[in-house]
Amino acid sequence: MAEQVLVVVEHDGNEIGTISRQLATRGREQSNRLNAQLSALVLGHQVEGIVRSLSEMDFDVVFVADDSSFEYYNPEVYTRAVSEILRDIAPRAVLLGDTYMTREVGPAVALRLGIPFLGSCVDVELSETKVMVTQPKYGGVIHVRAELEPVPSSILISLQSRPGLPDTVRAHVPSIVPLKVEVDTPGLRTRVVDVIQETGAEFDITKADIVIAGGRGLGAKESISSLKELAQALGGVVACSRPVYDMGWLPVDCLVGMSGKTVIPKVYVACGISGAPQHVMGMSGAQCIIAINKDVNAPIIGLAHYAVVGDLREFLPTLIEEARRAKADSKRGG
Protein backbone atom coordinates (compact mmCIF):
# COMPACT_ATOMS: atom_id res chain seq x y z
CA MET A 1 0.00 0.00 0.00
CA ALA A 2 1.12 3.51 -0.76
CA GLU A 3 2.28 5.74 2.07
CA GLN A 4 -0.50 7.35 4.05
CA VAL A 5 -1.31 10.46 5.98
CA LEU A 6 -4.26 9.24 8.01
CA VAL A 7 -7.04 11.30 9.60
CA VAL A 8 -8.91 9.75 12.53
CA VAL A 9 -12.52 10.80 12.02
CA GLU A 10 -14.76 11.70 14.94
CA HIS A 11 -18.53 11.55 14.54
CA ASP A 12 -21.71 11.23 16.56
CA GLY A 13 -23.21 8.48 14.44
CA ASN A 14 -24.99 10.99 12.22
CA GLU A 15 -22.52 13.70 11.37
CA ILE A 16 -18.79 14.06 10.92
CA GLY A 17 -17.29 16.38 13.53
CA THR A 18 -16.27 19.86 12.37
CA ILE A 19 -12.69 19.24 13.48
CA SER A 20 -12.48 16.11 11.30
CA ARG A 21 -13.63 18.12 8.27
CA GLN A 22 -10.88 20.63 8.97
CA LEU A 23 -8.38 17.78 9.25
CA ALA A 24 -9.38 16.55 5.81
CA THR A 25 -8.32 19.91 4.39
CA ARG A 26 -5.17 20.16 6.47
CA GLY A 27 -4.32 16.51 5.88
CA ARG A 28 -4.42 16.98 2.11
CA GLU A 29 -1.85 19.79 2.35
CA GLN A 30 0.44 17.46 4.27
CA SER A 31 -0.10 14.36 2.12
CA ASN A 32 0.72 16.46 -0.97
CA ARG A 33 3.98 17.54 0.65
CA LEU A 34 4.93 13.90 1.20
CA ASN A 35 3.51 12.54 -2.05
CA ALA A 36 1.43 10.27 0.14
CA GLN A 37 -2.20 9.24 0.03
CA LEU A 38 -4.71 10.87 2.35
CA SER A 39 -6.79 8.33 4.19
CA ALA A 40 -9.55 8.45 6.78
CA LEU A 41 -10.20 6.01 9.60
CA VAL A 42 -13.69 5.72 11.04
CA LEU A 43 -14.77 3.52 13.92
CA GLY A 44 -18.39 2.94 14.85
CA HIS A 45 -21.40 0.73 14.40
CA GLN A 46 -23.66 0.96 11.35
CA VAL A 47 -21.74 3.96 10.05
CA GLU A 48 -22.88 3.70 6.40
CA GLY A 49 -24.05 7.34 6.46
CA ILE A 50 -20.71 8.57 7.79
CA VAL A 51 -18.83 6.52 5.18
CA ARG A 52 -21.04 8.00 2.46
CA SER A 53 -20.20 11.53 3.65
CA LEU A 54 -16.50 10.65 3.82
CA SER A 55 -16.54 9.28 0.29
CA GLU A 56 -17.77 12.68 -0.88
CA MET A 57 -14.75 14.31 0.71
CA ASP A 58 -11.23 14.43 -0.68
CA PHE A 59 -9.79 11.16 0.64
CA ASP A 60 -7.92 8.49 -1.33
CA VAL A 61 -8.86 5.71 1.06
CA VAL A 62 -11.51 5.37 3.77
CA PHE A 63 -10.79 2.64 6.33
CA VAL A 64 -13.94 1.51 8.09
CA ALA A 65 -14.02 -0.46 11.35
CA ASP A 66 -17.73 -1.18 11.76
CA ASP A 67 -18.50 -3.35 14.76
CA SER A 68 -21.05 -3.44 17.57
CA SER A 69 -18.22 -3.03 20.10
CA PHE A 70 -17.65 0.49 18.69
CA GLU A 71 -21.28 1.60 19.07
CA TYR A 72 -20.39 3.62 22.15
CA TYR A 73 -17.02 5.19 22.59
CA ASN A 74 -15.14 3.26 25.27
CA PRO A 75 -11.58 4.52 25.84
CA GLU A 76 -10.20 1.06 26.50
CA VAL A 77 -11.83 -0.52 23.43
CA TYR A 78 -10.84 2.38 21.18
CA THR A 79 -7.25 2.39 22.44
CA ARG A 80 -6.87 -1.31 21.64
CA ALA A 81 -8.61 -1.07 18.28
CA VAL A 82 -6.87 2.07 17.04
CA SER A 83 -3.47 0.72 18.12
CA GLU A 84 -4.07 -2.50 16.25
CA ILE A 85 -5.36 -0.77 13.12
CA LEU A 86 -2.50 1.74 12.99
CA ARG A 87 0.03 -1.04 13.51
CA ASP A 88 -1.32 -2.72 10.39
CA ILE A 89 -1.71 0.37 8.20
CA ALA A 90 1.54 1.95 9.45
CA PRO A 91 0.79 5.49 8.23
CA ARG A 92 3.59 8.04 7.93
CA ALA A 93 1.55 10.41 10.09
CA VAL A 94 -1.76 10.29 11.91
CA LEU A 95 -3.76 13.50 12.35
CA LEU A 96 -6.33 13.76 15.12
CA GLY A 97 -8.49 16.59 16.43
CA ASP A 98 -7.48 17.94 19.82
CA THR A 99 -10.61 16.58 21.49
CA TYR A 100 -11.26 14.81 24.78
CA MET A 101 -11.34 11.52 22.92
CA THR A 102 -7.92 12.16 21.40
CA ARG A 103 -6.52 13.29 24.73
CA GLU A 104 -7.78 10.07 26.31
CA VAL A 105 -6.79 7.61 23.62
CA GLY A 106 -3.92 9.31 21.74
CA PRO A 107 -1.13 9.13 24.33
CA ALA A 108 -1.91 5.48 25.06
CA VAL A 109 -1.97 4.51 21.38
CA ALA A 110 1.35 6.28 20.74
CA LEU A 111 3.02 4.49 23.66
CA ARG A 112 1.70 1.12 22.52
CA LEU A 113 3.08 1.73 19.05
CA GLY A 114 6.32 3.20 20.38
CA ILE A 115 5.91 6.38 18.34
CA PRO A 116 5.82 10.04 19.39
CA PHE A 117 2.62 11.97 20.00
CA LEU A 118 2.75 15.73 19.49
CA GLY A 119 -0.40 17.03 21.13
CA SER A 120 -2.56 20.18 20.94
CA CYS A 121 -0.77 21.70 17.93
CA VAL A 122 -2.03 24.72 16.04
CA ASP A 123 0.15 24.00 13.02
CA VAL A 124 2.00 21.15 11.43
CA GLU A 125 4.45 20.84 8.55
CA LEU A 126 5.54 17.41 7.46
CA SER A 127 8.48 16.88 5.13
CA GLU A 128 10.79 14.04 4.14
CA THR A 129 13.44 15.21 6.57
CA LYS A 130 11.57 16.59 9.56
CA VAL A 131 8.31 17.13 11.38
CA MET A 132 7.62 20.66 12.52
CA VAL A 133 4.74 21.70 14.78
CA THR A 134 3.56 24.82 16.59
CA GLN A 135 2.03 24.43 20.04
CA PRO A 136 0.50 27.02 22.38
CA LYS A 137 1.98 27.16 25.88
CA TYR A 138 1.16 29.08 29.07
CA GLY A 139 -2.51 29.62 28.28
CA GLY A 140 -1.74 30.52 24.68
CA VAL A 141 0.29 33.62 25.59
CA ILE A 142 3.29 32.14 23.82
CA HIS A 143 3.70 29.65 20.98
CA VAL A 144 6.60 27.28 20.55
CA ARG A 145 7.85 25.77 17.33
CA ALA A 146 9.19 22.26 17.81
CA GLU A 147 10.99 19.95 15.40
CA LEU A 148 11.51 16.24 15.24
CA GLU A 149 14.50 15.26 13.21
CA PRO A 150 15.01 12.67 11.79
CA VAL A 151 11.44 11.79 10.96
CA PRO A 152 10.15 8.87 13.04
CA SER A 153 8.64 5.86 11.26
CA SER A 154 5.22 7.11 12.24
CA ILE A 155 3.80 9.86 14.44
CA LEU A 156 0.54 11.00 16.05
CA ILE A 157 -0.27 14.70 15.84
CA SER A 158 -3.35 16.32 17.32
CA LEU A 159 -4.49 19.66 15.95
CA GLN A 160 -6.68 22.31 17.49
CA SER A 161 -9.69 23.54 15.62
CA ARG A 162 -9.15 26.28 13.04
CA PRO A 163 -12.52 27.76 12.11
CA GLY A 164 -13.16 29.11 8.65
CA LEU A 165 -11.06 26.51 6.85
CA PRO A 166 -12.74 25.72 3.53
CA ASP A 167 -13.59 22.11 2.70
CA THR A 168 -11.29 20.76 0.00
CA VAL A 169 -12.84 20.14 -3.37
CA ARG A 170 -13.02 16.45 -4.06
CA ALA A 171 -10.30 15.50 -6.51
CA HIS A 172 -10.15 11.80 -5.60
CA VAL A 173 -12.71 9.04 -5.38
CA PRO A 174 -11.80 7.08 -2.29
CA SER A 175 -11.66 3.35 -2.09
CA ILE A 176 -13.55 2.01 0.91
CA VAL A 177 -11.58 -0.55 2.90
CA PRO A 178 -13.49 -2.47 5.59
CA LEU A 179 -11.34 -3.57 8.52
CA LYS A 180 -11.87 -6.55 10.77
CA VAL A 181 -10.93 -5.75 14.35
CA GLU A 182 -11.41 -8.16 17.21
CA VAL A 183 -11.79 -6.69 20.68
CA ASP A 184 -11.58 -9.08 23.60
CA THR A 185 -14.61 -7.72 25.54
CA PRO A 186 -14.54 -10.06 28.57
CA GLY A 187 -11.09 -8.75 29.50
CA LEU A 188 -12.20 -5.12 29.62
CA ARG A 189 -11.72 -3.09 32.78
CA THR A 190 -13.84 -0.16 31.62
CA ARG A 191 -17.58 -0.27 30.91
CA VAL A 192 -19.74 2.50 29.48
CA VAL A 193 -22.82 2.95 31.65
CA ASP A 194 -24.42 6.00 30.10
CA VAL A 195 -23.93 8.98 27.79
CA ILE A 196 -25.59 12.21 28.86
CA GLN A 197 -26.21 15.37 26.87
CA GLU A 198 -26.64 18.23 29.31
CA THR A 199 -29.78 20.20 28.54
CA GLY A 200 -32.45 22.06 30.43
CA ALA A 201 -31.20 25.62 30.06
CA GLU A 202 -33.72 28.43 30.10
CA PHE A 203 -32.13 29.60 26.89
CA ASP A 204 -29.87 28.14 24.26
CA ILE A 205 -26.73 30.26 24.01
CA THR A 206 -25.98 28.88 20.55
CA LYS A 207 -29.12 30.56 19.19
CA ALA A 208 -28.41 34.05 20.54
CA ASP A 209 -27.22 36.99 18.40
CA ILE A 210 -25.50 38.67 21.32
CA VAL A 211 -23.45 36.72 23.84
CA ILE A 212 -22.05 38.45 26.91
CA ALA A 213 -19.41 36.14 28.35
CA GLY A 214 -17.48 36.43 31.58
CA GLY A 215 -14.19 34.89 32.64
CA ARG A 216 -11.83 34.75 35.59
CA GLY A 217 -11.36 38.52 35.32
CA LEU A 218 -14.88 39.05 36.69
CA GLY A 219 -13.17 38.65 40.05
CA ALA A 220 -16.26 37.94 42.12
CA LYS A 221 -19.59 36.16 41.83
CA GLU A 222 -21.40 39.46 42.25
CA SER A 223 -20.17 40.52 38.79
CA ILE A 224 -22.43 37.88 37.22
CA SER A 225 -25.43 40.09 37.96
CA SER A 226 -23.74 42.92 36.02
CA LEU A 227 -23.24 40.54 33.07
CA LYS A 228 -26.91 39.60 33.24
CA GLU A 229 -27.96 43.24 33.38
CA LEU A 230 -25.86 44.00 30.32
CA ALA A 231 -27.21 40.98 28.46
CA GLN A 232 -30.76 41.98 29.35
CA ALA A 233 -30.24 45.57 28.22
CA LEU A 234 -28.91 44.37 24.86
CA GLY A 235 -31.30 41.46 24.38
CA GLY A 236 -28.49 38.93 24.62
CA VAL A 237 -27.57 35.96 26.80
CA VAL A 238 -24.81 35.37 29.34
CA ALA A 239 -22.10 32.79 28.85
CA CYS A 240 -18.77 32.02 30.49
CA SER A 241 -15.34 30.48 30.24
CA ARG A 242 -14.19 27.51 32.32
CA PRO A 243 -13.12 29.19 35.59
CA VAL A 244 -16.53 30.85 36.03
CA TYR A 245 -18.26 27.50 35.56
CA ASP A 246 -15.79 25.76 37.88
CA MET A 247 -16.54 28.25 40.63
CA GLY A 248 -20.22 27.50 40.23
CA TRP A 249 -21.14 31.05 39.21
CA LEU A 250 -22.94 29.94 36.04
CA PRO A 251 -24.36 26.54 34.96
CA VAL A 252 -22.84 24.23 32.36
CA ASP A 253 -25.31 25.42 29.70
CA CYS A 254 -23.50 28.76 29.74
CA LEU A 255 -20.06 27.25 29.21
CA VAL A 256 -18.36 28.12 25.92
CA GLY A 257 -15.38 26.16 24.58
CA MET A 258 -14.00 22.65 24.35
CA SER A 259 -16.04 21.38 27.32
CA GLY A 260 -19.18 23.31 26.48
CA LYS A 261 -20.88 24.92 23.54
CA THR A 262 -19.61 26.42 20.32
CA VAL A 263 -21.29 29.72 19.56
CA ILE A 264 -21.26 31.79 16.38
CA PRO A 265 -23.19 34.92 17.42
CA LYS A 266 -23.22 38.29 15.69
CA VAL A 267 -21.52 39.82 18.73
CA TYR A 268 -19.43 38.18 21.43
CA VAL A 269 -18.43 40.41 24.32
CA ALA A 270 -15.59 38.72 26.26
CA CYS A 271 -15.43 40.23 29.74
CA GLY A 272 -12.30 39.31 31.67
CA ILE A 273 -11.60 36.30 29.48
CA SER A 274 -7.92 35.74 28.67
CA GLY A 275 -8.54 33.65 25.57
CA ALA A 276 -7.07 30.24 26.38
CA PRO A 277 -7.22 27.87 23.39
CA GLN A 278 -9.94 25.71 24.98
CA HIS A 279 -12.24 28.73 25.19
CA VAL A 280 -11.32 30.29 21.86
CA MET A 281 -12.32 27.15 19.94
CA GLY A 282 -15.89 27.74 21.09
CA MET A 283 -16.27 31.39 20.04
CA SER A 284 -13.71 32.42 17.45
CA GLY A 285 -16.28 32.25 14.66
CA ALA A 286 -18.29 35.18 16.09
CA GLN A 287 -18.95 37.94 13.57
CA CYS A 288 -17.77 40.70 15.92
CA ILE A 289 -15.68 40.11 19.03
CA ILE A 290 -15.33 42.80 21.67
CA ALA A 291 -12.83 42.10 24.44
CA ILE A 292 -12.74 43.90 27.76
CA ASN A 293 -9.55 42.98 29.59
CA LYS A 294 -7.00 44.65 31.79
CA ASP A 295 -4.10 42.90 30.03
CA VAL A 296 -3.34 44.22 26.55
CA ASN A 297 -1.20 41.10 25.95
CA ALA A 298 -4.03 38.64 26.65
CA PRO A 299 -4.54 36.30 23.67
CA ILE A 300 -8.20 37.41 23.37
CA ILE A 301 -7.02 40.87 22.26
CA GLY A 302 -5.36 39.28 19.24
CA LEU A 303 -8.65 37.73 18.27
CA ALA A 304 -10.98 40.66 18.98
CA HIS A 305 -12.21 43.30 16.54
CA TYR A 306 -12.47 45.90 19.31
CA ALA A 307 -10.80 45.95 22.67
CA VAL A 308 -11.27 47.91 25.85
CA VAL A 309 -8.17 47.73 28.01
CA GLY A 310 -9.01 48.47 31.62
CA ASP A 311 -10.70 47.43 34.82
CA LEU A 312 -13.78 45.42 33.96
CA ARG A 313 -15.60 45.95 37.22
CA GLU A 314 -15.24 49.71 36.94
CA PHE A 315 -16.26 49.74 33.29
CA LEU A 316 -19.28 47.41 33.38
CA PRO A 317 -21.69 49.82 35.16
CA THR A 318 -20.93 52.52 32.57
CA LEU A 319 -21.49 50.05 29.76
CA ILE A 320 -24.81 48.87 31.24
CA GLU A 321 -25.97 52.45 31.61
CA GLU A 322 -25.04 53.20 28.00
CA ALA A 323 -26.80 50.03 26.76
CA ARG A 324 -29.98 51.01 28.62
CA ARG A 325 -29.82 54.52 27.23
CA ALA A 326 -29.38 53.20 23.69
CA LYS A 327 -32.31 50.84 24.18
CA ALA A 328 -34.52 53.64 25.52
CA ASP A 329 -33.49 55.85 22.58
CA SER A 330 -34.35 53.15 20.06
CA LYS A 331 -37.77 52.72 21.72
CA ARG A 332 -38.38 56.45 21.55
CA GLY A 333 -37.27 56.42 17.95
CA GLY A 334 -40.07 53.94 17.25
Add this chain to the structure above:
Amino acid sequence: MEIVVCVKAVCMNPVRFELSEVGDGIDCGSRTLVMNEVDEYALEQALVMREELGGSITVISVGGLASQDALYVAKAKGVDRVIRAAADYVDPVSVSEILAKVIERLHFDMVLTGVESSDNMTGQTGICLAEKLGLPFAYAVTAIDATSSCDFLTVRKELGGGVYQVLDIRLPAVLCIQSGIQPLKYTAPARVLRARNEPLEVYSLQDLVPMAEGAVQPIRPKLVSLFKPETTRKAEILEGEPSHIASVVIEKILEVC
Protein backbone atom coordinates in the same frame (compact mmCIF):
# COMPACT_ATOMS: atom_id res chain seq x y z
CA MET B 1 -8.90 3.94 49.82
CA GLU B 2 -5.19 4.48 49.18
CA ILE B 3 -4.88 7.43 46.82
CA VAL B 4 -1.85 8.77 44.97
CA VAL B 5 -2.06 12.29 43.56
CA CYS B 6 0.49 13.51 41.01
CA VAL B 7 0.98 17.27 40.94
CA LYS B 8 3.17 19.55 38.89
CA ALA B 9 4.77 22.73 40.18
CA VAL B 10 4.32 25.47 37.60
CA CYS B 11 5.48 29.03 37.21
CA MET B 12 3.18 31.42 39.05
CA ASN B 13 3.93 34.66 37.25
CA PRO B 14 5.94 34.21 34.06
CA VAL B 15 8.09 37.29 33.55
CA ARG B 16 9.67 36.34 30.25
CA PHE B 17 9.81 33.32 28.01
CA GLU B 18 13.09 31.82 26.84
CA LEU B 19 14.07 28.44 25.54
CA SER B 20 16.13 26.47 28.02
CA GLU B 21 19.73 25.92 26.97
CA VAL B 22 19.23 22.32 25.89
CA GLY B 23 16.11 23.22 23.95
CA ASP B 24 13.72 20.88 25.73
CA GLY B 25 11.81 23.35 27.85
CA ILE B 26 10.73 26.94 28.34
CA ASP B 27 12.22 29.15 31.04
CA CYS B 28 9.57 31.50 32.43
CA GLY B 29 12.05 33.68 34.31
CA SER B 30 10.62 33.05 37.76
CA ARG B 31 11.64 30.70 40.55
CA THR B 32 8.30 30.99 42.32
CA LEU B 33 6.36 27.84 41.62
CA VAL B 34 2.84 26.91 42.62
CA MET B 35 0.76 23.77 42.32
CA ASN B 36 -0.78 23.46 38.86
CA GLU B 37 -4.38 24.54 39.43
CA VAL B 38 -6.13 21.53 37.96
CA ASP B 39 -3.85 19.21 39.97
CA GLU B 40 -5.06 21.09 43.04
CA TYR B 41 -8.60 20.12 42.07
CA ALA B 42 -7.43 16.48 41.91
CA LEU B 43 -5.96 16.86 45.39
CA GLU B 44 -9.20 18.38 46.78
CA GLN B 45 -11.08 15.40 45.34
CA ALA B 46 -8.66 13.02 47.06
CA LEU B 47 -9.16 14.82 50.36
CA VAL B 48 -12.94 14.50 50.05
CA MET B 49 -12.67 10.77 49.29
CA ARG B 50 -10.32 10.16 52.22
CA GLU B 51 -12.80 11.93 54.46
CA GLU B 52 -15.64 9.71 53.22
CA LEU B 53 -13.87 6.38 52.84
CA GLY B 54 -10.77 6.55 55.02
CA GLY B 55 -7.33 5.56 53.78
CA SER B 56 -4.36 7.76 52.94
CA ILE B 57 -3.10 10.23 50.36
CA THR B 58 0.41 10.33 48.90
CA VAL B 59 1.32 13.29 46.71
CA ILE B 60 4.17 13.03 44.20
CA SER B 61 5.82 15.67 42.07
CA VAL B 62 8.64 15.40 39.55
CA GLY B 63 10.92 18.41 39.49
CA GLY B 64 13.75 20.40 40.99
CA LEU B 65 14.03 21.80 44.50
CA ALA B 66 11.69 24.72 43.76
CA SER B 67 8.87 22.31 42.98
CA GLN B 68 8.78 21.33 46.66
CA ASP B 69 6.67 24.44 47.21
CA ALA B 70 3.74 22.60 45.65
CA LEU B 71 4.34 19.67 48.00
CA TYR B 72 4.38 21.90 51.09
CA VAL B 73 0.96 23.18 50.07
CA ALA B 74 -0.23 19.57 49.76
CA LYS B 75 1.19 18.83 53.21
CA ALA B 76 -0.54 21.91 54.61
CA LYS B 77 -3.82 20.64 53.17
CA GLY B 78 -3.33 17.52 55.28
CA VAL B 79 -2.03 14.77 53.01
CA ASP B 80 -0.24 11.84 54.63
CA ARG B 81 2.93 11.62 52.58
CA VAL B 82 4.74 13.75 50.01
CA ILE B 83 7.46 12.60 47.62
CA ARG B 84 9.58 14.56 45.17
CA ALA B 85 11.28 12.71 42.35
CA ALA B 86 14.28 14.90 41.64
CA ALA B 87 14.48 15.16 37.86
CA ASP B 88 14.41 17.93 35.30
CA TYR B 89 12.44 16.16 32.59
CA VAL B 90 9.47 18.05 31.23
CA ASP B 91 8.15 15.86 28.43
CA PRO B 92 5.12 13.77 29.40
CA VAL B 93 6.62 10.41 28.45
CA SER B 94 9.72 10.84 30.64
CA VAL B 95 7.77 12.37 33.53
CA SER B 96 5.22 9.56 33.45
CA GLU B 97 8.04 7.01 33.38
CA ILE B 98 9.54 8.51 36.54
CA LEU B 99 6.14 8.79 38.25
CA ALA B 100 5.45 5.14 37.42
CA LYS B 101 8.76 4.08 38.98
CA VAL B 102 7.80 5.83 42.22
CA ILE B 103 4.19 4.63 42.24
CA GLU B 104 5.18 1.00 41.60
CA ARG B 105 6.78 1.04 45.06
CA LEU B 106 3.55 2.15 46.77
CA HIS B 107 0.37 0.38 47.74
CA PHE B 108 -2.50 2.20 46.05
CA ASP B 109 -6.07 1.90 44.76
CA MET B 110 -6.14 4.88 42.48
CA VAL B 111 -3.97 7.60 41.00
CA LEU B 112 -5.37 11.07 40.40
CA THR B 113 -3.85 13.91 38.43
CA GLY B 114 -5.13 17.03 36.68
CA VAL B 115 -6.07 16.98 33.00
CA GLU B 116 -3.22 19.23 31.91
CA SER B 117 -0.54 21.57 33.16
CA SER B 118 -1.01 25.29 32.70
CA ASP B 119 2.47 25.63 31.16
CA ASN B 120 2.84 22.70 28.77
CA MET B 121 -0.87 22.28 28.04
CA THR B 122 -0.82 19.01 26.12
CA GLY B 123 -2.51 16.91 28.81
CA GLN B 124 -0.67 13.66 28.19
CA THR B 125 1.09 12.79 31.45
CA GLY B 126 -1.87 11.12 33.19
CA ILE B 127 -2.71 8.79 30.31
CA CYS B 128 0.98 7.99 29.69
CA LEU B 129 1.27 7.13 33.39
CA ALA B 130 -1.72 4.76 33.16
CA GLU B 131 -0.05 3.03 30.21
CA LYS B 132 3.28 2.73 32.02
CA LEU B 133 1.47 1.19 35.01
CA GLY B 134 -0.71 -0.97 32.77
CA LEU B 135 -3.89 0.44 34.34
CA PRO B 136 -7.28 1.53 32.99
CA PHE B 137 -7.86 5.26 32.74
CA ALA B 138 -10.39 8.03 32.31
CA TYR B 139 -9.75 11.60 31.16
CA ALA B 140 -11.59 14.81 32.15
CA VAL B 141 -13.35 13.26 35.14
CA THR B 142 -15.95 15.58 36.70
CA ALA B 143 -17.41 13.29 39.38
CA ILE B 144 -16.37 10.10 41.18
CA ASP B 145 -18.71 7.74 42.97
CA ALA B 146 -16.45 5.63 45.13
CA THR B 147 -18.95 4.54 47.73
CA SER B 148 -19.61 1.07 46.37
CA SER B 149 -16.50 -1.07 46.68
CA CYS B 150 -12.77 -1.06 46.25
CA ASP B 151 -13.00 -3.06 43.02
CA PHE B 152 -14.90 -0.62 40.86
CA LEU B 153 -15.56 3.08 40.64
CA THR B 154 -18.22 4.91 38.71
CA VAL B 155 -16.95 8.11 37.15
CA ARG B 156 -18.57 10.83 35.11
CA LYS B 157 -16.36 12.45 32.53
CA GLU B 158 -16.55 15.00 29.76
CA LEU B 159 -16.60 14.14 26.10
CA GLY B 160 -16.76 17.82 25.12
CA GLY B 161 -19.54 19.96 23.72
CA GLY B 162 -21.69 19.46 26.83
CA VAL B 163 -21.72 15.65 26.47
CA TYR B 164 -20.80 13.48 29.45
CA GLN B 165 -20.07 9.80 29.77
CA VAL B 166 -20.58 7.60 32.81
CA LEU B 167 -18.03 4.79 33.09
CA ASP B 168 -17.49 1.89 35.44
CA ILE B 169 -13.77 1.43 35.85
CA ARG B 170 -11.92 -1.32 37.68
CA LEU B 171 -9.41 -0.39 40.36
CA PRO B 172 -6.59 0.33 40.49
CA ALA B 173 -7.02 3.03 37.86
CA VAL B 174 -5.63 6.40 36.80
CA LEU B 175 -8.11 9.28 36.65
CA CYS B 176 -7.30 12.61 35.01
CA ILE B 177 -9.39 15.12 36.92
CA GLN B 178 -11.12 18.08 35.28
CA SER B 179 -11.15 21.45 37.02
CA GLY B 180 -14.20 22.24 39.13
CA ILE B 181 -14.71 18.70 40.51
CA GLN B 182 -14.58 20.10 44.07
CA PRO B 183 -14.31 23.65 45.29
CA LEU B 184 -10.71 24.73 45.89
CA LYS B 185 -10.10 25.40 49.56
CA TYR B 186 -8.01 28.22 50.90
CA THR B 187 -4.77 27.15 52.56
CA ALA B 188 -3.49 29.49 55.22
CA PRO B 189 0.11 30.63 54.55
CA ALA B 190 0.97 29.88 58.19
CA ARG B 191 0.07 26.22 57.65
CA VAL B 192 2.24 26.09 54.54
CA LEU B 193 5.12 27.59 56.53
CA ARG B 194 4.67 24.94 59.22
CA ALA B 195 4.55 22.23 56.55
CA ARG B 196 8.04 23.28 55.45
CA ASN B 197 9.40 21.77 58.65
CA GLU B 198 7.73 18.44 58.12
CA PRO B 199 9.49 15.50 56.46
CA LEU B 200 9.47 15.23 52.69
CA GLU B 201 10.86 12.26 50.82
CA VAL B 202 13.15 12.88 47.88
CA TYR B 203 13.99 10.16 45.35
CA SER B 204 16.87 10.71 43.02
CA LEU B 205 16.95 9.22 39.55
CA GLN B 206 19.56 6.78 40.86
CA ASP B 207 17.02 5.58 43.44
CA LEU B 208 14.68 4.73 40.63
CA VAL B 209 17.15 2.14 39.39
CA PRO B 210 15.68 0.83 36.14
CA MET B 211 15.72 4.34 34.69
CA ALA B 212 19.38 4.79 35.45
CA GLU B 213 20.12 1.44 33.86
CA GLY B 214 18.97 2.86 30.60
CA ALA B 215 15.31 2.60 29.81
CA VAL B 216 14.45 3.47 26.23
CA GLN B 217 14.57 7.22 25.89
CA PRO B 218 11.51 8.69 24.23
CA ILE B 219 11.90 10.61 21.01
CA ARG B 220 11.63 14.20 22.14
CA PRO B 221 11.06 17.14 19.84
CA LYS B 222 13.58 19.95 19.92
CA LEU B 223 12.10 23.35 20.65
CA VAL B 224 13.48 25.75 18.05
CA SER B 225 11.72 29.06 18.60
CA LEU B 226 9.25 30.93 20.77
CA PHE B 227 6.98 33.65 19.48
CA LYS B 228 3.82 35.52 20.32
CA PRO B 229 0.92 33.90 18.51
CA GLU B 230 0.24 35.27 15.08
CA THR B 231 -3.08 37.04 15.26
CA THR B 232 -5.59 36.97 12.48
CA ARG B 233 -6.61 40.55 13.16
CA LYS B 234 -5.46 43.52 15.15
CA ALA B 235 -8.08 44.76 17.55
CA GLU B 236 -8.95 48.42 17.46
CA ILE B 237 -8.21 49.55 21.01
CA LEU B 238 -10.98 51.90 22.11
CA GLU B 239 -9.64 54.83 24.08
CA GLY B 240 -10.97 57.87 25.89
CA GLU B 241 -13.30 58.51 28.81
CA PRO B 242 -15.19 55.41 30.02
CA SER B 243 -18.54 56.88 28.97
CA HIS B 244 -17.20 57.60 25.48
CA ILE B 245 -15.74 54.07 25.18
CA ALA B 246 -19.04 52.62 26.40
CA SER B 247 -21.01 54.51 23.77
CA VAL B 248 -18.62 53.33 21.03
CA VAL B 249 -18.96 49.70 22.24
CA ILE B 250 -22.76 49.91 22.15
CA GLU B 251 -22.61 51.59 18.73
CA LYS B 252 -20.44 48.75 17.38
CA ILE B 253 -22.83 46.16 18.82
CA LEU B 254 -25.87 47.85 17.29
CA GLU B 255 -24.12 48.15 13.92
CA VAL B 256 -23.87 44.35 13.66
CA CYS B 257 -27.24 43.45 15.18
